[in-house]
Amino acid sequence: MNMEEREQLREWVVNSDNIVFFGGAGVSTESNIPDFRSVDGLYNQEYDYPPETILSHSFYKKNTKEFYRFYKKKMIFKEAKPNPAHLALAKLEQEGKLKAVVTQNIDGLHQMAGSKEVLELHGSVHRNFCTRCGRFYDADYILEAKEIPLCECGGIIKPDVVLYEEGLDYGIMQKAISYIAAADVLIIGGTSLTVYPAAGLIDYYRGKKLVLINKGITPMDRRADLVIAAPIGEVLGMFLE
Numbered sequence: 001m002n003m004e005e006r007e008q009l010r011e012w013v014v015n016s017d018n019i020v021f022f023g024g025a026g027v028s029t030e031s032n033i034p035d036f037r038s039v040d041g042l043y044n045q046e047y048d049y050p051p052e053t054i055l056s057h058s059f060y061k062k063n064t065k066e067f068y069r070f071y072k073k074k075m076i077f078k079e080a081k082p083n084p085a086h087l088a089l090a091k092l093e094q095e096g097k098l099k100a101v102v103t104q105n106i107d108g109l110h111q112m113a114g115s116k117e118v119l120e121l122h123g124s125v126h127r128n129f130c131t132r133c134g135r136f137y138d139a140d141y142i143l144e145a146k147e148i149p150l151c152e153c154g155g156i157i158k159p160d161v162v163l164y165e166e167g168l169d170y171g172i173m174q175k176a177i178s179y180i181a182a183a184d185v186l187i188i189g190g191t192s193l194t195v196y197p198a199a200g201l202i203d204y205y206r207g208k209k210l211v212l213i214n215k216g217i218t219p220m221d222r223r224a225d226l227v228i229a230a231p232i233g234e235v236l237g238m239f240l241e
């Protein structure tokens with residue numbers, strides 16, 4: 001991140017009270033939560049199927065036990081803590097500058113950092129519901145279950161996480177769209193923008209301050225008004241000073 005990029009971002013943020021942040025897996029990897037899609041990440045000899053298969057609705061239905069073996073070990077990270085990106089976004093919201101965080105992550109770290117308006121497009125590992133009676137269970141209950149977590153009523157508990165083959169929550173999508181459509185500054189970070197629905201959501205932005213923060217090049221770079229190739233925690237961390 002050079003000085004000019006840094007100052008441009010600072011100026012836009014300082015002068016706005018209508019910022020929206022859209023974040024992907026890269027925001028969490030800086031809290032040591034691996035991106036399950038990354039090649040050197042989770043898919044190894046330990047499992048017979050790639051993560052995209054295990055984390056699908058049909059696999060969950062057919063192989064619930066194996067689903068949970070993977071899920072408990074690879075999707076819930078109890079020790080993870082918010083990093084400077086999460087903390088800076090929470091601070092900007094508190095200061096009345098940031099309106100919402102739209103995230104593809106399911107780890108709840110934005111809320112842990114203090115963010116209030118968090119739109120979790122893919123759900124959260126911290127919410128789990130009995131498929132029979134609807135009773136709520138936290139992540140600890142899932143982790144402590146021997147194999148398949150069961151409700152007191154005997155029903156199977158399912159995480160409130162959007163699996164492959166499942167649709168996104170319509171209400172959350174609509175809210176995300178209206179925040180993005182009304183945003184003055186849109187900051188996108190930690191996503192390659194190749195995964196649905198990230199690319200589509202950005203089409204709703206009408207402003208001229210689209211900031212892209214990513215370590216690698218993304219297909220959207222040309223559409224951005226400011227591209228910063230640096231770790232997201234390092235970039236947003238400047239707003240904690």
Ligand SMILES: [Zn+2]
Nearest residue numbers: 130133151153
């Ligand atoms: Zn139940």
